[in-house]
Amino acid sequence: MDKQGQLKELEGKIGYVFRNKKLIKEALTHSSFSNEQKINKYRNYERLEFLGDAVLELLSSRFIFGNYPGMSEGQMTRLRSTMVCETALAFCARDIFLGRYILLGKGEEATGGRERDSILSDVMEAVIGAVYLDGGIDAAEEFVTRFVFSDLENKQLFYDSKSLLQERVQKQGKELSYELVAEIGPEHDKIFVVEARIDGETVGKGQGRNKKTAQQQAAYQALIAEMSKE
Template sequence: MDLNKILAFQQKIDYRFSDVSLLETALIHSSYANEHKLKKFQNNERLEFLGDAVLELVSSDVLFKRYPEKLEGTLSKTRASLVCEPALAYCARELGLGDFLLLGRGEDMTGGRDRDSILSDALEAVIGSLYLDGGLESARRFIMNFVLNDMENTRLFYDCKTTLQENIQSWSKDTPVYELVDEYGPEHSRTFVMQIRLGGRILGKGSGRTKQAAGQNAAYESLLTLKAEGIFKDKDDDLCI
């Protein structure tokens, strides 16, 4: 693995690994391991399994302490929204994690570096590697800085298309229309740009390696727009954090 990239990633997260091999493994996707005939455990899947558990523990602890009057059902819904695949993928993109991943050639050529499932799994694998290298506190610090640093907005990723649709229906007769406005890049790695129109107004735009991802990001941006204008209101007030 490129040592310069390893150093750059450690600088980005402000953590120096004692065992760099843990971070290297966290960045290896199974497609790369298969292509280079590595052993079955020499990819990030085991670390992702561990990181998922650590993330659930830390996020549960944060919500439990921050909102002492919230009931279990509300806390569970809020946690699910914060650590769902699209939300984690968004956090991974903000971190630029895709640039550091080792992918098989085919996976890389078909846009895997920006795929939600790959990014979210890799983010959890990084959390797992931090837990093994520096303990729970190191993993917690990363989670607070790069995953739970914007809970108020990140949680809106949870089923944001449905949330947007239901919210608009509560105050408008118009239906949001998803429009493909641009696409670029080589055939094997296209980037799509979608916008959401409501009547004569553009609510938000989003891009992604698939039309579905671009539409999801456009819905998220639209929710942020409505929220900034004071129009958006949560379906369940208890989920406001």
């Protein structure tokens, strides 16, 4: 599929059609790609990311303020930081397969940049910035409500899975550990496979481009399994 077709596909997924196509193209362009273009250099997403970060902070603050009237300022701040952290935004980006549309340089592509949390979260913010510039605050709010604030309880469980699982295991007087059981693929594009174990028994398994992500997925599986026993 050519770049134009990919843009149309992405617009279909997010339910928003850009009037200014340059904005979405810029939001999807990594600096490694723009630096490789010797002629007609593309602008990368960094400025849009800056704007999108501010828009997301405003909208998430307003969302929490309106939907959690019993929360203190400290609780709201902690929830907001969880909702818009790198891992959370990368999780949301993967929900819409955003990684496949990013323009990357050859070197960044070869080292697995398309699935890196830091890049995915940055591009997610850049897209929010692009939607805001193209359609205003209402369009941006509709986007983040659909793709960032949706299914928040399940996402919260995923984001906090390691700490929640640790608390449960400690209360039971047991020991939690994470074991790296496999490394799949070439050095530049490796997948790590991790098992979560309670007292040596495997209770969850996860995989990811780094050990932290694999551990989080393993913890989430284990937490769901533990909760199902109740």
